[in-house]
Amino acid sequence: MTIACDFDGVIHAYSRGWADGSIYDPPLPGALDGLRRLLDHDAVFIHTTRDPAQVAEWLTARGFICRTEHDGPFWNQRGQLLVTNQKLAAVAYLDDRGVRFTGWDQAMSALGIKPRLLDCGWCYEEWGEEVHPHPECPIGYTTPPAIAQAEQERDGAYRERNRLVALVAGGLGEQAVVAPAPDVDEPGWQILYFTLHGRQCSWHFSPRDADLIAHFEHVPADDPRAQWDGHTTKAKYEHVDYLARALGTPGPFKDR
Numbered sequence: 073m074t075i076a077c078d079f080d081g082v083i084h085a086y087s088r089g090w091a092d093g094s095i096y097d098p099p100l101p102g103a104l105d106g107l108r109r110l111l112d113h114d115a116v117f118i119h120t121t122r123d124p125a126q127v128a129e130w131l132t133a134r135g136f137i138c139r140t141e142h143d144g145p146f147w148n149q150r151g152q153l154l155v156t157n158q159k160l161a162a163v164a165y166l167d168d169r170g171v172r173f174t175g176w177d178q179a180m181s182a183l184g185i186k187p188r189l190l191d192c193g194w195c196y197e198e199w200g201e202e203v204h205p206h207p208e209c210p211i212g213y214t215t216p217p218a219i220a221q222a223e224q225e226r227d228g229a230y231r232e233r234n235r236l237v238a239l240v241a242g243g244l245g246e247q248a249v250v251a252p253a254p255d256v257d258e259p260g261w262q263i264l265y266f267t268l269h270g271r272q273c274s275w276h277f278s279p280r281d282a283d284l285i286a287h288f289e290h291v292p293a294d295d296p297r298a299q300w301d302g303h304t305t306k307a308k309y310e311h312v313d314y315l316a317r318a319l320g321t322p323g324p325f326k327d328r
């Protein structure tokens with residue numbers, strides 16, 4: 073077996089870090105004895121970013137037989153220490169800054185690298201996928217199929233209504249104008265105003281149906297023709313029903 077052993081922080085106490093680049097500290101307690109015991113059992117190399125000659129000299133002064141030259145990626149010789157700045161094959165690496173790796177999740181957590189949080193502050197991105205640990209997360213929430221279908225049917229019904237409203241506005245209506253809806257938070261909503269047999273009528277149009285009323289005059293929200301006169305939905309439809317009956321009944325068109 074071959075064991076790799078770091079130098080600074082494992083053999084050399086390295087209490088002040090790199091400092092001036094010299095080997096300034098004594099060995100860590102147990103380091104020299106530990107190295108000797110390792111050498112009794114295994115091939116050992118010192119793996120350091122220092123100049124290997126500097127480390128070899130220090131170790132030689134403490135009774136070790138060192139060499140700094142070798143061929144290939146393996147070191148199998150027992151009884152003497154190889155000092156190298158290359159990473160050679162080993163069954164184990166003793167390193168004061170090593171992080172044992174068993175998987176990327178474990179390694180990221182050992183390194184204190186947290187996953188990227190999403191805007192909700194709870195959910196995060198992991199390996200390119202969004203992870204939503206709490207089901208009510210507004211970011212991760214996707215509309216359940218039944219609700220999506222109901223919304224589609226609702227929008228479809230509104231589109232049918234809006235087609236007929238546009239037809240009435242263009243046929244029976246007078247002074248039809250389209251203005252932005254100030255009472256809807258979502259952008260793109262509009263109101264179609266027109267006069268129907270002397271009374272103001274108005275309908276909201278979602279941006280989905282803007283194409284149906286694109287041909288009417290568009291005015292700003294403060295245009296006098298686009299001011300709601302306070303009519304309720306109930307009153308509006310009573311007027312519509314009245315007109316429908318009046319138009320469908322033979323005889324002279326009666327004023328209400």
Ligand SMILES: [Mg+2]
Binds near residue numbers: 078079081167168169
């Ligand atoms: Mg070290």
